[in-house]
Amino acid sequence: MLLEQCAPSATDIYCANAISNAVVNISRGDDKPPPSYGFYYSKETLIPSTWEFAPRAELIRLNRKLDDLSKLPLNWDGYGGRPATVQSLNDARAFIKRLPTHSRVPNVMLSGNGEISLFWEENDIYIEAAFPGGGAYHYFVDGPTGGPSDDDVQANADKLPLPIILALEAHFV
């Protein structure tokens, strides 16, 4: 796929490859090796180079999904389902910004009451953070022998709770 055929914020795999290749070509010049890290403009989007691009694309995809969930109609599930609430979205986005840069991007799910939850799941390890809105969230980590949880974490706290960081570092990098 040609780079020109991709939308500025395209994230499908073909566009991602096209943009990624273009970035490598820009960075390489004629015979210079690529730098270990750098930012380059591609059309209107500032994107990181080489290996950084894949998680970045996942993050763009996640943010787009959050947008989509906020635009669902009332009664989206035919049973009174509400779209994601603005406050729930804001708190979830604040959480995402504080994720370790090398951790895996979470999945997202929406409850019928408009509450966004982010989660990671692999084998028997599961982490979930739920954002009911109101500037706080709750989370739990679940494994074969249970795991830590907290009912009330401030969404604007500087750092994520240590148990989440540790679980991500151990299982989702």
Next chain:
Amino acid sequence: MSCRDFFESLPTGDAVNLRAGLIDQSHPRACCEVESVSKYSPGLVREDEYIVRLILTPHHFQEGKVVPAAFSDVDDKGLSCQRQADLVVTADTHAFGPLLADAQNESRPDGARAESRKYVGALSAKVADIRSLIYENRSRVFGIYDTALPDNTAHIDVFQCGSGPAEKKRLRKKMRDIFFLGGLHQVK
């Protein structure tokens, strides 16, 4: 007030989300399970029966797996399920799937942006396994009631009993895991 009278008085329409809280407030720890709560019911939900939850796309089914949010209704309006004598989902139960999807698609507002819902299959779990889940303080987590309807006498509802939000979510995920043990039953 009897449990049946109480369940018949539960709100519908815009206030349907209040149901789980009202039940937990007035009849905590699933105490109404010992009484039939619907005049259309064939009888109390027994431990050796199976609960079947119909699964619709798109939001509750991601990458071949059902997300715990598919069970979020337990905490407000009630998780609508079907009851069966066996684990294997019957053709009669499957038949409700497309009907449910059609009804949900038709009831959405005109011009709704959301992707249409489609029936992908059903999950089933033994009643005793769901009822055996308990919170850290040893109290009951889910109540299963025979909320039969005039045109669907096998209808039951699952409601979650009160606890902290994180603990509720953890147990909801455990319920998802129990349901998922038998895999997704699809129409053959």
